[in-house]
Amino acid sequence: MEPKLMSDSITELTKKIVNFRDERNWKQFHNPKDLAISVSLEAAELLEVFQWSGADTAVDTEKKIAKVKEELADVLIYSFLMANDLELDIPGIVSAKIDENNRKYPAEKAYGKADKYTAYAEDGEITE
Numbered sequence: 001m002e003p004k005l006m007s008d009s010i011t012e013l014t015k016k017i018v019n020f021r022d023e024r025n026w027k028q029f030h031n032p033k034d035l036a037i038s039v040s041l042e043a044a045e046l047l048e049v050f051q052w053s054g055a056d057t058a059v060d061t062e063k064k065i066a067k068v069k070e071e072l073a074d075v076l077i078y079s080f081l082m083a084n085d086l087e088l089d090i091p092g093i094v095s096a097k098i099d100e101n102n103r104k105y106p107a108e109k110a111y112g113k114a115d116k117y118t119a120y121a122e123d124g125e126i127t128e
């Protein structure tokens, strides 16, 4: 079977998510502010996987993997809804952001480093 194009998958997933919402008449609650809050709250729930875990950063137990799947899905669902409602093209905005990150973090300068992009700017270069 041919792999689906990513944009086809995103369109299908968005329809499934929006249908779920519309069947419950929940769009009335989904303004951009509350969707942004929801993305952030679900991201915080994702962080709970690692709370109090000290140096244990791995996701290597069934319990952790299940929680990561659930909360990452929640983050993505609210993100898809926000993109849909604001008529944003997910592949387009992600691709544009990667292009921007390529400019900010040239591979030849940033390879293997975790510095902020300002560390790679030339003197006098606008980095924002």
Ligand SMILES: [Mg+2]
Pocket (backbone or CB within 6 Å): 042, 045, 070, 071, 074
């Ligand atoms: Mg959640």
